Amino acid sequence: MKNLTAFFLLLIVLGCEDDQLVAITDGKVYSLLSVRYDKNTNKTTATAAFSKESQGGQRLIFNGNAKILFQDIAMDYRTGDYTYIKELENLHSSGTFSFTDVNKKTFLNTATINTIDYPVSQKLDTIDSSIPLTIVWSGTPLEKLEIVTLRIGTINTAQDTTGKTSVTFTASHFSQISTLKNTVTTLSLERSKSPALTSDLGGGGTITSQYIALTKSVFVK
Numbered sequence: 266m267k268n269l270t271a272f273f274l275l276l277i278v279l280g281c282e283d284d285q286l287v288a289i290t291d292g293k294v295y296s297l298l299s300v301r302y303d304k305n306t307n308k309t310t311a312t313a314a315f316s317k318e319s320q321g322g323q324r325l326i327f328n329g330n331a332k333i334l335f336q337d338i339a340m341d342y343r344t345g346d347y348t349y350i351k352e353l354e355n356l357h358s359s360g361t362f363s364f365t366d367v368n369k370k371t372f373l374n375t376a377t378i379n380t381i382d383y384p385v386s387q388k389l390d391t392i393d394s395s396i397p398l399t400i401v402w403s404g405t406p407l408e409k410l411e412i413v414t415l416r417i418g419t420i421n422t423a424q425d426t427t428g429k430t431s432v433t434f435t436a437s438h439f440s441q442i443s444t445l446k447n448t449v450t451t452l453s454l455e456r457s458k459s460p461a462l463t464s465d466l467g468g469g470g471t472i473t474s475q476y477i478a479l480t481k482s483v484f485v486k
Contacts (some may be wrong), residue, residue, distance in 0.1 A: 270463045287328050288368035289366065290372075293359060293366060293466070295315065295317070295318065295319050297313070297316075297470055299311065302476050303477045308352055309352070309353045309378075310350065311336075311352075311353075312348055313364075314349070315436075320470075324377065325347075327367075330367050334387075335353075338351060346447050359377045360375065360378065361375040362375075362472075364466070372465070375463075376473070378474045379405060379408070379411070380406060381456040382402065382403040383403065384403055384444045384455075385399065385403065387401075388453060391483065394442075399434075406428045408430060409458065412458070413454070413455070414454070416453045417442060417445075417451070418445050418485075419442070420438050424432050427463070431439060442468075445485050448484070452481040453478065455476065455478065457473060458473065458474050
């Protein structure tokens, strides 16, 4: 009886050791990383999702003994969508992900968050819908792969040309929200970029950085 008990204990120990040796990075892993700062809440939200070989592949999760960090803080696993997430207060001009699998492979990727804001000299509490609205934003010119989105009500326009510093809501865009004339609606401005990873897990991926300016209430005349 003692020998049988010892045998089963040995199986349990070996099973635990085998579990600890399962590394998803022994194969190709596609990584989808995101760092999003929202000035409305003053929070930075980082997310990480992993798939087998490609973006459309089976979702993967790291062994419980792996280290999944954002800004050197352990990320939380969200079972609903097989995603890792971490929320921090205040703006980070950059955010770094660090993954160390149980096979000791370590991967680092940093997302730089470029700020954007409304021009101080331009009053935006009232908007004339009879003429195009151009916003020359406060912030650096667009970098490669970046895009700035301006949204009024439910309609948005975008600027994605490298080096540009403004975005325009045209007469055509205003015609799509004609029912909002003489009412108060919302205006929002955001900036994002999604380059390829500098250090991937064998299957490629992207790292998105996004900055969302304060949402404004505006009167459309």
